[in-house]
Amino acid sequence: MTNLSVNINKVATLRNARGGNAPDVVKVALDCEAFGAQGITVHPRPDERHIRYSDVYALKPLVKTEFNIEGYPAKEFIELVLRVKPEQVTLVPDAPDAITSNAGWDVQTHFDGLKELIDRFKTEGIRTSIFVGTDLSTIEWAAKTGTDRIELYTEPYAAAYAADRQTAVAPFIEAARLARDLGMGVNAGHDLSLENLAYIHQQIPWLKEVSIGHALICDALYLGLQETIAQYKKQLIG
Template structure:
């Protein structure tokens, strides 16, 4: 079964908007795991506008499933990850002022840099994943970086699926097949939702993990957090 890792950035955004500790990020992380999710994802950014660096430390003893920390491997981020030693680090090439992640790595142009960064994380026993688009040449180059996995950037799939264009999943299918053949694990994330997750899972082979935050938290406002977590788990079975 494909694992569900819940990105709790939006919980931190809501908390930070009032300056207190409501909602309690740590309690939400505990609850999400008790509801059945197999992982917790955070994406701290340099301005700490949602997840704070201290949150990353505070969550370490709370996350008893898989702990995934995403981000651009600047020195501050690398130091954080190497200190905490989560289950997985997902490398994302987002700019400091990016609202959200909007592109995957150019694993050809940045291959030597990624090799160096990944070697540091792997030396510490941390599983590594590269946020990437479906270009097959980039997938091939990703395999040469030493990464354990790739995370397919799924915004294009999600936006086209919403318009009724189901053919848009085909590049993700091909990318997943190639990645698997090259010995890479396959994760996916960005704009996946209850509406599209089952179709994506059925058409992307060897999908190890999905990381879902914005849609899951938004859907939970209407349907309840425990209910939504279990709805995702049901759609990811098989």
């Protein structure tokens, strides 16, 4: 079974545009759970332009499914994760001023720092995941860090899907197979949508989790949050 984790960053972006607490990020997270989401993802950034650190602390005691905190491992982020102790931390190599994540780790180059950090998180009982592309040597280096999982950066798949979905998904299948053979769980995220989700799941049915935010929140504007979550979960059946 592949879990759907809803990234609620865009909800926080909308709230922050006007100040106040509308929409209520915590309520939306709990509604997502009530509507069937199996996880909640947040990606706090240093400028707190969407999810704030205070949101993370507010969510932790209330989220009853799987809480995933993703982000760049700056000192403040590491301290946040160690204090909150989510079920999963996903390490992402995005610069502080990045609009959104746009690449996976060069694990070989950053191996020592990643391994040390993964050991530290795992000692605290936090499952670890590294955000990576499909380069097979990177997958092999990720396994050497001792990480529990990788998260495949799926924007290249989404971008090429309409033109040739079979070619688009091929490197992801190969990477996911290698990760599985090396004993790592496989997550996926970035630009997954109702258009392309079912196909990648059919090709990689052993995905542990997909983390989806932007497309899901956009769809919810038209379909409503409950119906949107139901439709995304349908893509993960079979």
